Amino acid sequence: MKRVFDQHLHSSFSFDSNEKLENYLKVMKDNDLITTEHMDFSNPSTNFKDELLDYKKYSEKIDELNKIYGSRFYKGIEIGYLKAKETDILEYLKDKEFDLKLLSIHQNGNFDYMHMGNGKIDLEKHIQEYYSLMIEALESSVEANVLAHFEYGVRNILISVKDLDNYASKYLDKVVELLIKKEMALELNTKSMYLYGKGPLYKYMVEKAVKKGLKLFSLGSDAHDISKYAYEFDEASKVLLENGIREIVFFKGSKLEFEKI
Template identity: 25%
Template sequence: MQRKTDYHIHPDYSPDADGVKIIDYCHRALELNLEEICFTTHLEFGPPGSAQPDWLENYIAEIREAQEEFRPQGLKIKAGIEVGYRRGYEKEIERIVKQYPFDYVLGAIHDLAGYSIASAKESPAYFAGRDIRAVRQEYFSLLEEAVKSGLFDAIAHLDIYCRYGIKYFGSQISTIHRGIVEPILQEMSGRKMALEINTSSMSKNLKDFHPSKEIIALAKKAGIKIFTVGSDAHRLNSLGRHIDAALALLEAFGLKNHVFTRRIASPLS
């Protein structure tokens, strides 16, 4: 039997998540036979309403309590963070990720030109005003900077632009990585970074996970060996969703699921 993990979970510290407590996700994880879970609360920088990291102390403390409580039951619980990468905030990101004892620092591109492309509300304003070449250029140049910043252990939902971009550009959006993602994957491979298989796409009616099989194949070709799987749960019933299928996909590619401890990866099987 595959050893199941969920390495992308948003508890009630994320402003856009339902108010699900860390402890409630842990109980659910036991029911789902998850062996290890990692909380990845959002850390966003910039405009008003963004996270003030004064809650990080409590967040880590609450994870520590959960670790103690669930240790006898065999559930491993990790402290992670999902950082929305923004140009110009590298020093601030570095300060925070060094200040707290994170197991896993997940980097994500959420904001382009001041709009969240991962949000149903904000993405129309971004996509409607742009042609597909501009989306491609803007997304991948920021992704390249995020990778080269050296701040992250893994990249979350690499082709997240497909989530809402498909409404504006149709299936064309799912091929914009061609010819531009390859050197970025090479860079990730050289830096021993992980690539996340994010299953949230399934509830948005996309055919593939984030990223698509085509990009996973390119990642393998580029030599990336470290992969994680995550549901991107913002509510309790999303925890662990489609993780079995993501693990099966990794296996079909001959790739291994990984876990992280104090930012060091190890294969699960």
């Protein structure tokens, strides 16, 4: 891969990152940079606070960096979808411009799926709940470019590909159909794949998506500091190549760019 454009990054403009945006200059080399800062209304991880990006300050910082370093910084957001907050989400987005919008399902109104206890769960019920929320998000009026970490709901659970196939296959079929219809990309979240050990689930999902005709795939490290910038992108690219996908998509506003792997 010649050009890297990590499509899922956080800086201190997100509530859970302390990394200054300009610090990415140390690792981005000649590449452009986009961060996808959190927008999570009623966030269970922070006592149901509305964790919103300060768009004005963020835009000012991006403009400042672009002046100094020559138009290489782009604006992105990670929309944490919650049906009960859809009106607020749309209201927040309506007068703001982003080059890239990720769509994420982090929570169900009660808890964040990363903070589920390790107690016994009914896997079938859990999967039904999580993927129904994902489908609801994709069928909502919120527009986005990329579906982020499709396995977030099971990131902290031991789950085999066989279990995922048994319980989630019909939902994931629908997810892929919606991605194709909405011209959205499926993210290969390399933090999930290689830090949370969910690589096999991604292999399964990519194979399914390709079979159903999805052509848009993006790579995102989900880094919250510069040490994980473009984390294991070569490994994730192999998963795409094995399935006959030879390019990844970069979103830059209304412009889509493709890069050969």
